[in-house]
Amino acid sequence: MALRWGIVGLGIGRAHAQALQKVEGVELYAACDVIPEILDAFCQEFAIPHRFTDFNKMLESEVEAVSICTPHYLHAPQTIAALKAGKSVLCEKPLCITVSEADEMIATAKTAHGKAGIVFQYRTEPWAKVAKKVIEEGGTLVRGLYQAHHYRNQAYYGQGRWRGTWWGEGGGVLINQAIHDLDLMAFLVGLPQRVTARLANWGHPQVEVEDLATGVLEWATGAQLAVHISSVGLGAPIRFDVTMDRYTLVLEDGRLRLGRFQPTLSEDLQSNAEPWGKPKVQWEDLPIDKDQPHGHGEAIAAFARAVLRDEAPPTPLSEGLLSMELMNGFVLSHFTGRTVSLPVCRQEYEDLLSALKSGTVKLKRGEG
Ligand SMILES: NC(=O)c1ccc[n+]([C@@H]2O[C@H](COP(=O)([O-])OP(=O)(O)OC[C@H]3O[C@@H](n4cnc5c(N)ncnc54)[C@H](O)[C@@H]3O)[C@@H](O)[C@H]2O)c1
Numbered sequence: 579m580a581l582r583w584g585i586v587g588l589g590i591g592r593a594h595a596q597a598l599q600k601v602e603g604v605e606l607y608a609a610c611d612v613i614p615e616i617l618d619a620f621c622q623e624f625a626i627p628h629r630f631t632d633f634n635k636m637l638e639s640e641v642e643a644v645s646i647c648t649p650h651y652l653h654a655p656q657t658i659a660a661l662k663a664g665k666s667v668l669c670e671k672p673l674c675i676t677v678s679e680a681d682e683m684i685a686t687a688k689t690a691h692g693k694a695g696i697v698f699q700y701r702t703e704p705w706a707k708v709a710k711k712v713i714e715e716g717g718t719l720v721r722g723l724y725q726a727h728h729y730r731n732q733a734y735y736g737q738g739r740w741r742g743t744w745w746g747e748g749g750g751v752l753i754n755q756a757i758h759d760l761d762l763m764a765f766l767v768g769l770p771q772r773v774t775a776r777l778a779n780w781g782h783p784q785v786e787v788e789d790l791a792t793g794v795l796e797w798a799t800g801a802q803l804a805v806h807i808s809s810v811g812l813g814a815p816i817r818f819d820v821t822m823d824r825y826t827l828v829l830e831d832g833r834l835r836l837g838r839f840q841p842t843l844s845e846d847l848q849s850n851a852e853p854w855g856k857p858k859v860q861w862e863d864l865p866i867d868k869d870q871p872h873g874h875g876e877a878i879a880a881f882a883r884a885v886l887r888d889e890a891p892p893t894p895l896s897e898g899l900l901s902m903e904l905m906n907g908f909v910l911s912h913f914t915g916r917t918v919s920l921p922v923c924r925q926e927y928e929d930l931l932s933a934l935k936s937g938t939v940k941l942k943r944g945e946g
Contacts, residue, residue, distance in 0.1 A: 587647035616683030673898025674750030695891030716822030728755035742785025
């Protein structure tokens, strides 16, 4: 008998239906949206037999796994409710809005009957897998520079009431678009010990959240990584340039260029007797197998296959906490004006978010 799948939130929920349609052993069993016209059209298009405008009613049905594709503020309560109802859950990014919510979701998943995963499709990219391997081989992290621009205009924010708000989206470019970048960084180099950041709203006066963010991540070893994110910049590709003790790696637009040091930086810094000497760098463009299945659809299909085979999800829910620590760390650092240690203080972030939601604390244009 096929695995009965339900989808809640029928915007990007469409991409879930398209991906799941192709997974043998999955039946598109139920769909849920609060807007009946969207629900009806969706169920007709994908021949889905059970339709709900109330998520809790969908959980009472015989559905066995659900995709959570609703606005950010619903991810935590809907994921927790579904896990408590014994369902497997695939939650869209971001995991939720605050690290406290993330803790509760992860704790619920630990004792749940169903499997729990999150959609972070950058991790499925062939270049990400190669970069991960190379970074692991490269030795201690030394430094890095990450930039990503995800241009979004005011019409984008006008699409939904929840967008561009602290209550609904939980932030701006950092929690929505760049959550993929924060996840990729955490996946590739792990979490830092401290975050210092500045945010701004440069070009979206109608929304209350950030469209520019610049931060410094610091490790206990002294390693530093500078991060620059925006939804107002354009024309520069996603670029991650990272140096380890043995290698330096440049990831740009899905291409990887590796430089191997001879000898390692730590050896050369200490033992090179030539005052202007430096290690040799041997450059190579790394081959990437672009034919491997990858992208958003593959992230969804891989989770479904894991549920069907009773295997661990490729990106478990707990991995979603990493980018939440970074995102909440950026926001807390900006509004407190200080360096924030990770893990982020849960209560402090809840208090700040309450103040942002109520408007007693605001992100000002420019002078923050
Ligand atoms: N992985 C990716 O690349 C990717 C891409 C797009 C969106 N997303 C994520 O997917 C989620 C949804 O984004 P979107 O762009 O589809 O948003 P959207 O606003 O276009 O769609 C959300 C849908 O949820 C419905 N909804 C709202 N409240 C509901 C409730 N209580 N019960 C049932 N349905 C409800 C709305 O009516 C709407 O149809 C977000 O978390 C977003 O970050 C991920």
